[in-house]
Structure formats: C-alpha cells, structure tokens
Amino acid sequence: MSIHLQRDLDNLQRLILTLGGLVEAAIFKAIRALRERNVGLAQEVVEGDSQIDSDENAITEECLKILALHQPVAGDLRRIATAMMAVVDLERMGDLAEEIAERAVHMSRLQCGPFPDGIETMTDLALTMVRQSLNAFVNGDADLARRVIRMDDAVDDYNDKLISEITKTMRSAPELIECALSQFSVVRHVERIADHATNIAEDVCYQVEGQLIRHQPR
Secondary structure: OOHHHHHHHHHHHHHHHHHHHHHHHHHHHHHHHHHHOOHHHHHHHHHHHHHHHHHHHHHHHHHHHHHHHHOOOHHHHHHHHHHHHHHHHHHHHHHHHHHHHHHHHHHHOOOOOOOOOOHHHHHHHHHHHHHHHHHHHHHOOHHHHHHHHHHHHHHHHHHHHHHHHHHHHHHHOHHHHHHHHHHHHHHHHHHHHHHHHHHHHHHHHHHHHOOOOOOOOO
C-alpha cells in the first residue's frame, strides 16, 4: 500500500468516526428529550440532522476520490466498499434519531403516562452496538463484529416485550391510544437503529474475510 493511500484511508476512518459520534449523540439526546419532555433538546436533534446528511455526502465523495486516485484492490477495496455502506447506515440512524425527537415533541403536548420500562436499556444496547460496530470497522475485528450481530437478539427481545405492553395499553385505555402510537414508533425506531448497527457489523465481516454474510442464517 502506498503512503498516499494509507493517508487517505486514515483520514476516511477519522471522518467515519466523527460521523458515528454525531449519530450516537443524536440518539442519546433524542431518548433523553423523550424521557424529560424536553422540547428544546429534541429540536437540537432535528436541527442537527442536516450536519449528519452533509457528512454522509462528504464521506461518500471521499470514498469515490480514493477509488479514482488509487484504484485499490483486495482488502483496501473492501475497506472502502464497507465505508460506503456504513455511512448509509449511519445516516439512516440519524434519520431515526430525528424521528424519535419529533415523537418527543409531539408527546410533550399530550397527557402521556410514563414510557414502559425497558426503553432506556434497549437504547443503551443499540448504542453499544453502534459504538462496537464502528470499533470493529476501525480495527478490522470480525470477532467483535459477530458479537455485535448476536447482541441484536437482545434488542429484538426488548422490542417484543415493549410492543406487547404498549398494545395492552391501547386495548385497556383507548384515551391513551395517541400516546401509545408514538411510543410504538419510538420502540420500532430504536429496533431499526440496532438493525443498522448489525448491517455495519456484517459488512465488517465482509471487509475482513471477503465473504458477504448479510441475509445469511446466524
């Protein structure tokens, strides 16, 4: 590998980690805004999504520039391909954080009861998956990536439990249906964030091992 290619790959890695940090912060703040009924914090998340979109475009352009200038092959080519797929997943996580923040604003106007227990633990798991999938990418660690993939089962369990509780609320208290529908959306969004982290982890396995494992039995 040339010195110039290594320099550009290192810069690409820094850009992706910066984007990952923005996405993690957006998810954390969106859930906090929901819990605290903090409209101002929710608006920060909504307004910050444009920076995430801009960074995604910049990273994609950087990947294309590296491909054109260096014509990488084998592992270097897979690394860039993985980066291009990862930034799409990160941008979609940012969109989901924005949608959670919008639900927080909406619910602040309603007389909603507390969120069912488990949403914060579920979110913590999803954030851990995001962080560790990026660590796996940076370090080329397929073993860590596979641990992230297995963590998705725990998130799915929380998703099923919370959806069941919210459904019971809708059946027993029709006056809370509007709140419950927003809660339902939030749970689904967190579950989708974990799915996108899983996608990144699966792509890391491709980067390291050269074999696509998406849509394969775990």
